[in-house]
Amino acid sequence: MLVFAASDKGGTGRSVTSANLAYRRALAGDEVCYLDFDFGSPTAAAVFGIPRVLDGFGHQGLHSYLWGTTDEPARIDVWASTERKTLRNRPSGSGRLVLLPADRDGGEFVTDDESLHRCVDLFLRLNAEFDVIVVDLSAGRSYAMDMVLRATSRPELRSVPARWLIYHRWTPQHVTAAADLVSGIVKAGADMGHEEEALAGAIRFVRAAVPAVGSPLLSQVPSTTARWMRAYDEKLDVMAANRGIGKTRVLGSVPLEPVLLICEQLITDEDVNGSRIANKATWQALVELSERLTDDAYWGQP
Amino acid sequence: MDATGETPRHVLTCGEVRTGLLPTRHCLDGRDAARLLALRTDEQVRVSERPNLHARSPDVLTGVDCRLPTANDAKIRAIGTVAARAVLTEGRVLQATAYFSAPAAGLDQRQPWGYYLVRPGVLVPLGRLPEQAVAAGFLARDRSAVPSGELGLGSIAEGLLGQLSRHPLLDHDVPFKSRRTRLRWAALPVQDSADASIERFTLDDDGLRTIELRLPQSTEPAAVAGLCEDLALHDWLLTTVVQKLDGIRMGAAEGAAVMNVVRPLVDHLLHLWMPSARVDRTLSPLWEVLETEPGFTRQWQTLVQRIRDQLTLQAIAAPAEASTAP
Ligand SMILES: Nc1ncnc2c1ncn2[C@@H]1O[C@H](COP(=O)(O)OP(=O)(O)OP(=O)(O)O)[C@@H](O)[C@H]1O
Ligand SMILES: [Mg+2]
Numbered sequence: 261m262l263v264f265a266a267s268d269k270g271g272t273g274r275s276v277t278s279a280n281l282a283y284r285r286a287l288a289g290d291e292v293c294y295l296d297f298d299f300g301s302p303t304a305a306a307v308f309g310i311p312r313v314l315d316g317f318g319h320q321g322l323h324s325y326l327w328g329t330t331d332e333p334a335r336i337d338v339w340a341s342t343e344r345k346t347l348r349n350r351p352s353g354s355g356r357l358v359l360l361p362a363d364r365d366g367g368e369f370v371t372d373d374e375s376l377h378r379c380v381d382l383f384l385r386l387n388a389e390f391d392v393i394v395v396d397l398s399a400g401r402s403y404a405m406d407m408v409l410r411a412t413s414r415p416e417l418r419s420v421p422a423r424w425l426i427y428h429r430w431t432p433q434h435v436t437a438a439a440d441l442v443s444g445i446v447k448a449g450a451d452m453g454h455e456e457e458a459l460a461g462a463i464r465f466v467r468a469a470v471p472a473v474g475s476p477l478l479s480q481v482p483s484t485t486a487r488w489m490r491a492y493d494e495k496l497d498v499m500a501a502n503r504g505i506g507k508t509r510v511l512g513s514v515p516l517e518p519v520l521l522i523c524e525q526l527i528t529d530e531d532v533n534g535s536r537i538a539n540k541a542t543w544q545a546l547v548e549l550s551e552r553l554t555d556d557a558y559w560g561q562p
Numbered sequence: 563m564d565a566t567g568e569t570p571r572h573v574l575t576c577g578e579v580r581t582g583l584l585p586t587r588h589c590l591d592g593r594d595a596a597r598l599l600a601l602r603t604d605e606q607v608r609v610s611e612r613p614n615l616h617a618r619s620p621d622v623l624t625g626v627d628c629r630l631p632t633a634n635d636a637k638i639r640a641i642g643t644v645a646a647r648a649v650l651t652e653g654r655v656l657q658a659t660a661y662f663s664a665p666a667a668g669l670d671q672r673q674p675w676g677y678y679l680v681r682p683g684v685l686v687p688l689g690r691l692p693e694q695a696v697a698a699g700f701l702a703r704d705r706s707a708v709p710s711g712e713l714g715l716g717s718i719a720e721g722l723l724g725q726l727s728r729h730p731l732l733d734h735d736v737p738f739k740s741r742r743t744r745l746r747w748a749a750l751p752v753q754d755s756a757d758a759s760i761e762r763f764t765l766d767d768d769g770l771r772t773i774e775l776r777l778p779q780s781t782e783p784a785a786v787a788g789l790c791e792d793l794a795l796h797d798w799l800l801t802t803v804v805q806k807l808d809g810i811r812m813g814a815a816e817g818a819a820v821m822n823v824v825r826p827l828v829d830h831l832l833h834l835w836m837p838s839a840r841v842d843r844t845l846s847p848l849w850e851v852l853e854t855e856p857g858f859t860r861q862w863q864t865l866v867q868r869i870r871d872q873l874t875l876q877a878i879a880a881p882a883e884a885s886t887a888p
Contacts, residue, residue, distance in 0.1 A: 331717035381724040388585045
């Protein structure tokens with residue numbers, strides 16, 4: 261299954277949340293790979309605790325692969341390469357977790373037919389090997405997004421399931437921008453030959469870093485603020501529903517997490533149960549999201 | 563090169579074969595296998611049904627003018643064509659091989675293309691070929707990527723697999739996920755009419771295998787490719803079944819989850835074990851070496867037993883479910 265991670269704007273939590281979902285799927289036993297298609301600012305490697313990714317490799321990232329200057333994009337086994345010690349012990353029964361990094365100094369680039377073909381080949385090849393292929397796109401519409409829309413419209417990829425996660429923050433501007441982004445995706449996809457209904461049915465929203473009233477983080481806010489926030493929350497719900505981001509199209513939401521506020525990282529079971537630096541609610545939200553990601557019951561209807 | 567323009571016999575044959583599950587739900591029958599592998603209009607796909615269904619594409623040629631890898635970083639330029647072919651076993655396992663052979667020496671200057679085109683699958687060196695150093699360079703595992711300008715057999719094989727994967731016959735709805743393996747091989751002539759032998763066979767975690775062979779000089783490059791395809795196929799079967807069985811969570815496994823892993827192996831792979839079925843008669847003794855050490859078939863039988871044990875366990879654990887099933 262291909263999972264495309266997009267977001268309405270930069271800095272929404274797309275990479276961090278997607279990396280956590282990939283990690284959760286691998287823990288559940290799936291063979292998982294994570295492709296950093298955020299060519300402008302690739303950050304996924306850092307989230308997995310591999311800051312010096314591609315050191316000494318030269319140009320073997322996804323840029324180089326799509327450009328045609330390398331035939332084998334570098335693959336990094338996260339379990340074996342991460343600098344986080346608690347991640348090193350791959351639990352029995354977990355699947356592989358492999359990162360395909362972008363080139364370090366690749367930059368955003370214009371794609372052509374040749375890179376489109378290479379992209380199709382890559383997806384086909386990874387699909388034979390992995391249960392879940394997470395593709396981290398850049399914020400908003402990008403060349404990378406157009407390329408994967410085009411790639412998935414090709415007959416070769418028709419029978420490979422593809423799902424879209426649209427990350428957004430929980431504010432009026434983000435709700436509007438996310439809704440606009442999705443109409444843009446569906447329209448562009450239809451122009452490229454996607455069936456509109458099917459494409460729309462494969463898109464779900466993820467609310468990231470949601471400040472939930474009643475969460476430990478906000479336990480100190482004055483009661484007037486809390487009341488106002490609760491009321492506003494409902495207003496946002498209505499606004500979202502009016503913009504086509506109603507409950508049925510939301511896969512889940514991740515609460516505001518203090519740990520993630522200062523460090524982009526995976527939230528491990530140890531972080532929640534052992535050192536207890538991270539909130540149980542965050543952990544729960546990520547587990548739930550990762551289960552819904554591959555559960556057909558949550559997908560299909562536009 | 564002698565005065566008549568004949569290319570002397572080759573002193574080196576190298577290849578790389580990539581092996582993986584055909585990316586489609588159901589295995590192909592002989593007719594579809596032939597359609598898939600019809601890489602050329604002027605040459606037939608060879609399909610044979612016995613002892614197992616086996617289809618082989620004609621060779622396709624890629625012209626190259628490149629450096630050859632060497633163990634001692636000597637700069638060797640060679641020009642000619644690399645042959646590539648694909649084989650499909652039981653309509654289920656797809657392999658692509660890219661290979662070439664090379665004579666001990668060539669002219670010091672590049673010739674017109676026609677000269678190379680009449681020598682399909684031959685790379686002619688400029689000057690003398692240090693065949694030992696090239697074989698060693700080719701098999702060196704520490705090269706993480708092929709430097710630009712250097713011969714990349716892997717990418718030729720990969721390109722062929724990519725091309726075949728795009729064929730409309732394939733639906734990409736694989737019965738189970740699996741990894742590809744790569745086997746790099748190099749064959750040098752035996753010394754003084756000694757027997758064919760395997761000098762070295764290495765396995766790596768990342769799916770790379772290397773094998774160095776000593777063969778009578780009269781051995782056809784295509785026969786070596788056939789031997790290595792057969793080795794690669796069986797190594798892939800072992801690797802894949804081990805990975806699948808190891809993936810089963812120890813102890814905690816639920817019946818359904820175990821069956822989801824084991825069933826496809828039974829349905830798609832167990833009947834594929836048939837070592838040396840199509841290997842050239844002169845080369846089949848090499849298989850016997852591998853049967854002793856590391857003991858391919860012995861390992862396979864152990865795995866088959868593990869699968870049977872799992873099936874038996876599931877049958878015992880779920881008698882009620884089984885009896886109520888329609
Ligand atoms: N649930 C959360 N709670 C608090 N902070 C979060 C949460 N999720 C993500 N963040 C933080 O928000 C910041 C942006 O996250 P991230 O880098 O994942 O965003 P992005 O959408 O990938 O951004 P870009 O478009 O720049 O790639 C990071 O510092 C991250 O740690
Ligand atoms: Mg990011």
